[in-house]
Structures are given as C-alpha cells and as structure tokens.
Amino acid sequence: MADNIPPISMVEINFDDESLKYVKKIIKDKINFQSEKYNDNFLKRRLSVRIKANNLLSCKEYIPFLHDNNELEELKKNLTIHVTEFFRDSSFWKFCSSDFFLDTLKNIKNRKIRIWSAGCSSGQEAISILITFLEIDEKLKDRIHIIGTDISNEILSKAKEARYDSYGMKGLTDEIIDKYFSREGEEVIFKEEYRSNFDFFRHDILDDKHLENIDILFFRNTVIYFSKEAKEKLYHNIYDYLNKDSFLILGKTETISGPARDLFKIYNGIERIYVRE
Structure with missing residues (x-):
C-alpha cells in the first residue's frame, strides 16, 4: 500500500x-x-x-x-549567505550601461568613483559593476574603486579568490568570460589585472563605523530581510555614508518607507535607484 x-x-x-x-x-x-x-x-x-x-x-x-x-x-x-549571480536582473544592468553609469560619469569628473557593494556575498555583483563600466570604456579602469562588504568572513574569502564553478558563473557570456576571466578546468578565475579595483572586508552596515565619500551604494535584495526598526536605522546610516546627490540602489521588490523617505528622492523608480538629498 x-x-x-x-x-x-x-x-x-x-x-x-x-x-x-x-x-x-x-x-x-x-x-x-x-x-x-x-x-x-x-x-x-x-x-x-x-x-x-x-x-x-x-x-x-x-x-x-x-x-x-x-x-x-x-x-x-x-x-x-545570500543568493547572488553575475548581472542579476538583466534589465537593471542594461539601464546602468545605457543611462545610469553614463550620468554618473558626466557628474563625477577628474576623480575616482567610489562604489560600495554591501552584502556582496561571493563577489559577483562587485565584478559585474566593474565589467559594466569597462564595457562602456576600458580606460575607466583607473577611475573605478569598488568596496565589497559582507558579515561572513567565509564568503568574503570566496569574493577575494574570485574563482567560480559552473553554478557560480551563471549570468556570464562566453564573450565576457574570455575577456575578463581565465579558464581553469570547469572553473573561471577573474583576471589578476583587475583585482586592484577592489577592496573586500567584513562590515555590518547597521553597526560598524561609517564608510565615507561613497558615490554609489549597491544594497540590492537585502533590505527585505530586516525588521521594520532595523530598516529605519539602516536608512539613516546610509544617509551618512553617502555624499550629497549620491545614489542608493535597492532590489526590485524593495522601497524606502517611513520617515526615511524624506532623506532620498527617486532617480528611477522602476530600477529602485534613489538619490541622497
């Protein structure tokens, strides 16, 4: 039976x-x-x-x-450990390459652009950011500085290693792999010549000391996990992290709510990009 x-x-x-x-x-x-x-x-x-x-x-x-x-x-x-992949949400990255990053380059001239990938996990988002800029203009390599942070030291070690198996390389085309990665068996490794653009370290965005002079903060698909009280503290912390007129990027299902809405204005509602007032 x-x-x-x-x-x-x-x-x-x-x-x-x-x-x-x-x-x-x-x-x-x-x-x-x-x-x-x-x-x-x-x-x-x-x-x-x-x-x-x-x-x-x-x-x-x-x-x-x-x-x-x-x-x-x-x-x-x-x-x-959170789910991550290269170029997650393709429409967002298309908007970055065709509009958002171009606006950033127009507004920030003659200095490095400081970008923070918070909750960076194993590094796919941070690498996607650099590749998107380099696909706009490879000469931008010397102007892009990306900070990747997470609360897990174990996952940060993977981000620093930048070695990905067939599952981890999801989202990459063969063209991008051949240009920015080296192949080693069934794995790909991000090329050494681009490693100097990154700093990866442990950081708790709610409690640790502020990072200064951030131009763009990627904090996608993470806010949804926090409690209502933690979100309110989080947005006030982010306000302090960012330069005036700098950008906060959330995930497609995330929005700024409560009193924190007065701290930011919408740059693009569909892609959840906000500007610090």
Whole structure:
C-alpha cells in the first residue's frame, strides 16, 4: 500500500513563539548573529532549511541540535549567505550601461568613483559593476574603486579568490568570460589585472563605523530581510555614508518607507535607484 506521508522537504515546520525566541538567543550568544535585526519570516525560512536537514518537524525539536558546534556552523552559513549571480536582473544592468553609469560619469569628473557593494556575498555583483563600466570604456579602469562588504568572513574569502564553478558563473557570456576571466578546468578565475579595483572586508552596515565619500551604494535584495526598526536605522546610516546627490540602489521588490523617505528622492523608480538629498 502506498505511503501517503509527505517527504520532510514538503512539510511546513512548526514554530512556536517560545522556541523561536529561545533559538534567537542561542544564535546571538553562540554565533553572534544579531537576530533582532531581521524579520521573523526570514529567520523561519533559514532555520527551516537546517531543521529539515536534520529530519525534524519543529523549531522546538531543533533546540538540542544547537549545542553541536558543527550544526551551529552550518546554521551560520545558512543565515549569512545570500543568493547572488553575475548581472542579476538583466534589465537593471542594461539601464546602468545605457543611462545610469553614463550620468554618473558626466557628474563625477577628474576623480575616482567610489562604489560600495554591501552584502556582496561571493563577489559577483562587485565584478559585474566593474565589467559594466569597462564595457562602456576600458580606460575607466583607473577611475573605478569598488568596496565589497559582507558579515561572513567565509564568503568574503570566496569574493577575494574570485574563482567560480559552473553554478557560480551563471549570468556570464562566453564573450565576457574570455575577456575578463581565465579558464581553469570547469572553473573561471577573474583576471589578476583587475583585482586592484577592489577592496573586500567584513562590515555590518547597521553597526560598524561609517564608510565615507561613497558615490554609489549597491544594497540590492537585502533590505527585505530586516525588521521594520532595523530598516529605519539602516536608512539613516546610509544617509551618512553617502555624499550629497549620491545614489542608493535597492532590489526590485524593495522601497524606502517611513520617515526615511524624506532623506532620498527617486532617480528611477522602476530600477529602485534613489538619490541622497
């Protein structure tokens, strides 16, 4: 007779308030993950991955597993690593190459352009930024400085290495690979001659010291994970990071809400590009 019990991957995990609150405390104390900054839906999604991986059905059942250092490390990876790819959302990058970056070059002359990729993950967005500028004019290499930051040291080491397998190179054409990467077996490696355009280091955009004189801040597809209170603090921090008339770029599903709307004006609503007042 057929077994009608659904596989664990399809089961909805049970989260009671008390257990979730306790798990938040554990991950803050043991892996220094500031869970209060993030909304509960994000935390539940990421926790569910590890709960299911251990063939469990509830957050309460998962609590004893958090006394195992290996499981804590796996959970930390799951909480801090975000999906990324080269040239994610092609219409956005087309707009950058045809309009936005050209406007930036007109407005910023005779000095370096400081660009920050916050939550840079394994570096695909930061590299996409440089390639887009170089495709406009290869002479721009000496004018573009890109800062890549993340809260995960492990993922930052991958960004610095800039080595990508078949999954990591998603979004790259053969033409771009041949021009800016070296092939090594099934992997591609970003060419050494472009590495000097980047600085990658750990930084928490909510708590760490301000980075100064930023012209463009890429903060795409990350704001959605934060709590309402954290977002308000975040936007005020970003206001301090940016030069006047500099740009903030969010993801397609993200908008500036609440009092922070008075800090920025819209440059392009479709592509979620804002200007600091």
